[in-house]
Amino acid sequence: MRPFDDTPLSRDGKVLILAYDHGLEHGPVDFEDVPETMDPETVWDVATHDAVTGFAVQKGVAEAYADQYDDVNLLLKLNGTSNLWMGEPDSAVNCSVDYAAELGASSVGFTLYGGSNNEIEMAEEFRDAQETAREHDLPVVMWSYPRGQGLKNDTSPGTIAYAARQALELGADVAKVKYPGSKEAMEHAVEAAGPTKVVMSGGSKTSDEDFLTTVSDAIDAGAVGLAVGRNVFQRENPREMLDALEAVIFEEASVEDALDYL
Numbered sequence: 329m330r331p332f333d334d335t336p337l338s339r340d341g342k343v344l345i346l347a348y349d350h351g352l353e354h355g356p357v358d359f360e361d362v363p364e365t366m367d368p369e370t371v372w373d374v375a376t377h378d379a380v381t382g383f384a385v386q387k388g389v390a391e392a393y394a395d396q397y398d399d400v401n402l403l404l405k406l407n408g409t410s411n412l413w414m415g416e417p418d419s420a421v422n423c424s425v426d427y428a429a430e431l432g433a434s435s436v437g438f439t440l441y442g443g444s445n446n447e448i449e450m451a452e453e454f455r456d457a458q459e460t461a462r463e464h465d466l467p468v469v470m471w472s473y474p475r476g477q478g479l480k481n482d483t484s485p486g487t488i489a490y491a492a493r494q495a496l497e498l499g500a501d502v503a504k505v506k507y508p509g510s511k512e513a514m515e516h517a518v519e520a521a522g523p524t525k526v527v528m529s530g531g532s533k534t535s536d537e538d539f540l541t542t543v544s545d546a547i548d549a550g551a552v553g554l555a556v557g558r559n560v561f562q563r564e565n566p567r568e569m570l571d572a573l574e575a576v577i578f579e580e581a582s583v584e585d586a587l588d589y590l
């Protein structure tokens with residue numbers, strides 16, 4: 329496996345994933361704020377921004393557009409489930425790593441719901457995906473989301489540190505975790521992940537300043553970057569937000585300076 333920093337998912341050791349799998353995970357409701365984002369082409373255009381090291385989409389969206397956008401670093405999300413599913417957290421494997429590679433993916437993503445009653449099957453599916461990704465030399469991002477009936481708080485510092493560690497133990501190159509509420513708790517998660525890189529998960533849309541402050545705190549805590557969807561594509565100025573994120577993540581700009589882009 330080539331060093332992570334030599335893969336397209338890394339730019340100078342940092343990562344900015346733009347996620348656009350919400351049509352499956354949440355449904356078209358996520359596109360209502362900016363109705364043009366219902367059209368995948370609108371968000372593929374946003375993903376051509378230089379700061380984006382991985383554009384995370386499901387197979388169908390990749391099949392329809394990847395050929396047109398060979399300048400976009402495709403991150404194929406291998407599993408995913410709709411919000412219509414009412415059972416214990418689970419995620420169907422919708423795409424094989426072989427097919428992701430055929431579609432031109434330069435990295436792959438996989439959700440693991442640690443703590444779910446389906447964790448065992450999901451971990452076994454992850455094993456197959458991770459080992460095949462190694463054969464293709466593709467970095468693996470784990471959406472490491474402890475969730476399920478036994479879990480009271482899925483963003484507590486202990487839970488997020490466990491999520492980060494689980495990603496390391498199972499062989500992910502990058503752990504995508506929710507922000508655990510403070511810089512100290514994020515530092516603990518980064519420490520728990522050891523050599524696995526940690527990126528913060530964007531979450532629902534917040535104000536420009538609050539969002540950039542959290543991202544900046546996560547970077548200060550040792551996270552290598554961000555995986556973000558709604559906080560970019562639910563804005564009228566997604567490219568300007570990417571300019572601001574580029575400044576915070578890759579240039580370590582202050583929040584105050586980054587806000588000048590908006």
Ligand SMILES: O=P(O)(O)OC[C@H]1O[C@](O)(COP(=O)(O)O)[C@@H](O)[C@@H]1O
Pocket residue numbers: 347348349350353354384471529530531532555556557558559
């Ligand atoms: O499971 P949740 O918390 O509803 O969020 C899932 C969504 O969040 C992401 O992981 C990141 O996107 P956001 O930044 O919009 O939260 C997406 O890839 C995914 O669709």
